[in-house]
Amino acid sequence: MVATLLRLRFRVLGNQLARSPWQLVGFIFGAAYGAAVLAGIVAGLVLLGFGDLQLASGVIVGAGSLVTLGWALVPLIAFGVDTTLDPDRLVVFPMTLSRMMVALALAGVCGIPGIITSAAALATIATWAHWPAAIVAWAVSIPVAVVTAVVASRAVASAAAGLGSGRRFREASGTLVFIPLILAGPIIVGVATGFAVNADTIAEAVTVLGWTPLGAAWAVPAAAAAGDLVGAGAKLLIALATLAALWLLWRASLARSLVRPRQTSAAPVPVGSIGWFGRVPTGAAGAIFARSLTYWVRDPRYLRQLVGAPLVPVLLWFYARDGDPLVALSFSGPIIAIVIGIVVWADISYDGTAFGTEFITGATGRADRLGRTLGAAAVALPLVVLAVVLPIAFSGEWEQFPGILGMSVGVLFTCYGVCAVTSAQLVVPVAAAGDNPFKRVPGTTFLQGMAFFGIWLVALVLSAPAVIVGTIGFFTQNVTLSLIACALGIVVGSGLLVGGILLGGSLLDRTAPALLARLKAMKNA
Structure with a gap:
């Protein structure tokens, strides 16, 4: 059933592209742009491996934490980003909740953002290969990091849909989240000018991120490369616990949303009132x-x-x-x-x-x-x-x-x-x-x-x-x-x-x- 749903996802994408030549051209342009960005990331990771360990750790852990945060925040702006496999439409399929979650997670990995995230995460081996102790840690932790990002996106989307089952709540929350995005530049500049931003403060911030759910999985190879095997194991446990907690949260909110559909409501209108x-x-x-x-x-x-x-x-x-x-x-x-x-x-x-x-x-x-x-x-x-x-x-x-x-x-x-x-x-x-x-x-x-x-x-x-x-x-x-x-x-x-x-x-x-x-x-x- 999971394989069937994935084939359905790509069949829908293929039909959309076949319907309009311009959509196909646009998709090719978008894919080419994504490939160019990915090539730049890979080149940067290769060069990063020739630097010192502190720089490599700071860049990968910091960037990885931002990637995970980005995956988690997107559903707050766009409920149900992947509309091809909508849980509300899958409820009629003869499948268990666990299989539905696996299918949705794999669909997230197979999408354009998921492919770019997965490829960039795998490309970090070009950096960690310079520290042999980090290779085993990389093989274990990087899949956890990618799956955590995708599951976080699904869990937040499902939880937000459950909390905001009312239409007006969903609309207002999406609009309110858009405001800080517009003001992101001033907010970042204000934070940067309010603190002394230098190499030491960035290193301290990255160290802290490595012990949080956002960056723990990304920091495991860095700890192993530094010879801190105990720290690497502890961060791996944090990463696994984070993934398990997100999976349980997603499961609970998804099960609730499938049996309690989103509510719609209409305001009462006086008889004879036709508005504008x-x-x-x-x-x-x-x-x-x-x-x-x-x-x-x-x-x-x-x-x-x-x-x-x-x-x-x-x-x-x-x-x-x-x-x-x-x-x-x-x-x-x-x-x-x-x-x-x-x-x-x-x-x-x-x-x-x-x-x-x-x-x-x-x-x-x-x-x-x-x-x-x-x-x-x-x-x-x-x-x-x-x-x-x-x-x-x-x-x-x-x-x-x-x-x-x-x-x-x-x-x-x-x-x-x-x-x-x-x-x-x-x-x-x-x-x-x-x-x-x-x-x-x-x-x-x-x-x-x-x-x-x-x-x-x-x-x-x-x-x-x-x-x-x-x-x-x-x-x-x-x-x-x-x-x-x-x-x-x-x-x-x-x-x-x-x-x-x-x-x-x-x-x-x-x-x-x-x-x-x-x-x-x-x-x-």
Whole structure:
């Protein structure tokens, strides 16, 4: 049964790649990138073997601890990362819980992250081969280290799903975990500046990690190479105890989740209340506007796109705190505009097959483009204007307000104009409604990421005139240039927005059937 499930996993992957040549190309690019990274790691481990033992131990134990921590943290951001073998779907198979756990663990090892982790862990022999006493310890401890990382990921995912069986808990926890990831740079810099980071402190930290569940398995060969056989044995016992504890935790939480499915709930709604649909103008564009605004207000997949917006001023202040933070904060508006303006580049994807309901009503593509743009702008435009007003209010340089406002509005409108065209042609795999918004779904490719950055670049280029004029006017304190940037940003941005809605609407009238077919294919994948 375990072998059958593994074959099923690779069959699903093969079918996904065969369905789309672009997915296959993206997979090849991703695999080539992973192979290049792995080659660099192997080369580094070979060279590390020619250094001293303290350096080799510090690098391998420190990096290994981070790898284990990374495996454990990923499920907090993306519930059910491997959606090919979902425990909720495997419950109908005639198999014991232990066999299911073995199958899920092996599937984790056979995935791309598992293969890279396993290959890099095996490659540490190139380092430890210079100390013969470490070779036996390596053969025993490295498999434990890799399996511990995979089991930790599964155990945390299963435990988190059990603790957050409610949909809102899963959504909120995934969003909250995303915030420290955005602030990771300032947090790391703050810790580094708060402590004297040097070779001695790093060595002390690595020594401590070697006695923790994170680094014990990775530290066994280092202790053996140093001649500390008692220490190596003790660390191996810690590693085995950690693996056993994680396995038992996973088993208990998985057994509980399989007999107690995740709960869903709906808030009570007063009779006759139709939300935004009763507050906006009627007609196709108005209905799509109301639906889009409802998504932006209530759907966590949309709300997560706004998480980074309030953090932009925090990051700007942090990196400019040694100079004049108000200067950096003055550009919060344009940066927030480019961050949240581009997120609708393929927003029909979030409709799923429900897009068919709109399609069969006969709504025009122009009405769709207009309604979606109004929904997104109703949320984004107040945030952008607030980001423009507050820094200027603190600095008191109101003569620069027109330029910053023109840049911000111009960038936002330009992004919406570009996305009105791209989202009429592109649909991409996204988390389904009700799933964690950070969940990675099968079918995402490297080329989709490249397409996103290409669209971002186009929007930046088209909005560059207003940004360049406004920036020059800001730093030269030229009021005339500030006014020109305001007019340029609003006029050009509005023109591009109108043009994007018209062109995108015309394209959508022709591409809607194909988009719906692709959405249905992704749902059935």
